[in-house]
Amino acid sequence: MTPEELEQIAEEERGTQAQFLHRVNVCLAAGCISCQSQSVKDAFDKEIANRGWQRKCQSKGVGCMGLCAEGPLVSTAQGALYQHVTAADAGEILDALDSEPVSRLVCRTDVPFFQRQKKIVLENSGLVDPERIEEYVGSSGYGALMRVLTEMTPPEVVQEVVKSGLRGRGGAGYPTGLKWSTVAKAAGQHKYIICNADEGDPGAFMDRSVLESDPHRVLEGMLIAAFAVGASEGYIYVRAEYPLAIKRLRTAIRQAERLGLLGSSICGTRFSFHVDLRLGAGAFVCGEETALIASVEGKRGTPRPRPPYPAQQGLFGEPTLINNVETYANIAPIIRHGGEWYSQIGTEKSKGTKVFALAGRVLNTGLVEVPMGISLRDIVFEIGGGIPEGRCFKAVQTGGPSGGCLPAEFLDMPVDYESLAKAGSIMGSGGMIVMDETSCMVDVAKYFMDFCMTESCGKCVPCRVGTYQMNELLARITERTATPPDLAMLEELCDLLRNTSLCGLGQSAPNPVMSTLRYFADEYKAHVEEKRCPAGVCGNQAEEAS
């Protein structure tokens, strides 16, 4: 594969696409598939065949279009977007291709949900068929890899990433360029690249969506990273709970190998890169890099103390670069447009865009990509469309079990790594759950503590015992049998876990408790002193169900 050959594939693909007068894109990402979008796609195929339109109209399965709650979603090349489409609607939509869109199914795209987003990571989502490499190549895919291989040296690539100001999208926000240069400088015969696709945060589905909608973008990012740091082998550690993402990644790897974009002597250079999948088996702690490495090695996913950092001694004891899916997905555009371009988006310390999985008590649930520095209010009320059923906003939870709950007074705060940390939460991987007055914040804190307790690997005592004790205390508070000393003990344990746990799981496990203690102290007080749950959640679930 040479750059010329790649360009030829792109040209051919664009030519093929241009032959069609019409195009119907059906979302075939997991959200819409669970609303039977596959049968919608089949209905379009059948209808097109019945009409003899095979040369006139293309129907295509594409990735996520964002507004998951309104699926199945269908878009046309004319720019119409349809929601809640069923197989029976296919004929009517095809009839309307030359005229006005079918009004009863139209989903308006002139609303803030679509207008306020800025798509870099998701630029191909919902437009290209994730199961065809030609489509990715047709939209400039693998062009960045070609440029890197033919025009740049590894230090120049690292420099470009440094210049972009990109920070790790897995949650901690470590500067990506710095990580790359550490691995590049590390001494070692073999170096490894790992893509962390073990999206463990409950309430987050950004990585799944990227892998299902545009898997080649992640592969291209990994290839560029491998070239920059001098690695020749890589692993994608993906959750076994995401069968569709796994299937599409496998297809993507096979296709890239067939075109000579993965494998030995890529593009006629001395650069070789092989990539394989490793399936996670359901352990939240494996999001922690040393635990993830243990799991890739086929062991129990328990973390180990750092240093040595994986950049020096990682997988099989060799220097290893670990980045998150979204981080890799940002690499190709950075190379294509330059680090300078990327650094102009976002805030001073948090560059670029961030993908959020917006869910919970909010009107428009789905996947959104916004520039860093946008306010929480804009995300929840403009893009998210506010709280349904006329209820009141209570809190927004970011960062999952390691993050915190922020009340209304923080709605105008810009969303960037530093501001969120200062407010007692974290950026996290991008889960954003909106809560209204029907949620009890003590119950939410208990939910996360229960999660951390179950997911604690058991290696270090503060986390193993501490999460259990905190969960017991929170249970007592929600059952309204707790006493004021229990509350004091809870606060003390927060401090202990934070300062003495071995890895990020234990260190950050108190965050949901600390943030709710800080901003919703009156709710704790009501449970402990007045023996009542203001939201009416605690203790009522069993009665409601029966």
Added chain:
Amino acid sequence: MTTDFSKPTPPSADKRWRLVDATMRRLGNHSRGLIETLHTVQETFGYLDEEALRYVAISLRVPLSRAYGVATFYHFFTLKPAGEHTCVVCMGTACYIKGAPQLLSALQHDLEIKPGETTADGKVSVLTARCLGSCGLAPAVVYDHDVAGKVSPTDLRERLKKWTRNDS
């Protein structure tokens, strides 16, 4: 140092063991392939029993304790066969605040089993998932591999009725 090592024969003539062998071979019969191999066993046999764990442990030359340790560490692996039907309730944050606990208590109330258990007649297994990533459709439930979104306790009970009615 190399030692002579002859590969053990599979526990039975079941052809599915060939799939397991293929996975181990692909990963060079190396101990680092343990998790991948257990995935294959679970995919083909539905669960990991002692026989399978012993066979994999010997084949990959790891102590049985390590194979058992890995199998019990990860939630995805199960040591017990599942019921005829499975009902997985997502307990992700979005599902939790949109009513997953009510779904779970409805199941517990009707079937009289806890998450992770199977009804005495082997018909239905109830499981919980940390997050299915279908947060836009919260609360989500997986009925026998099909994800259903925006599930209410009534929907759930209807499905349970269908399962028990059709099969009896």
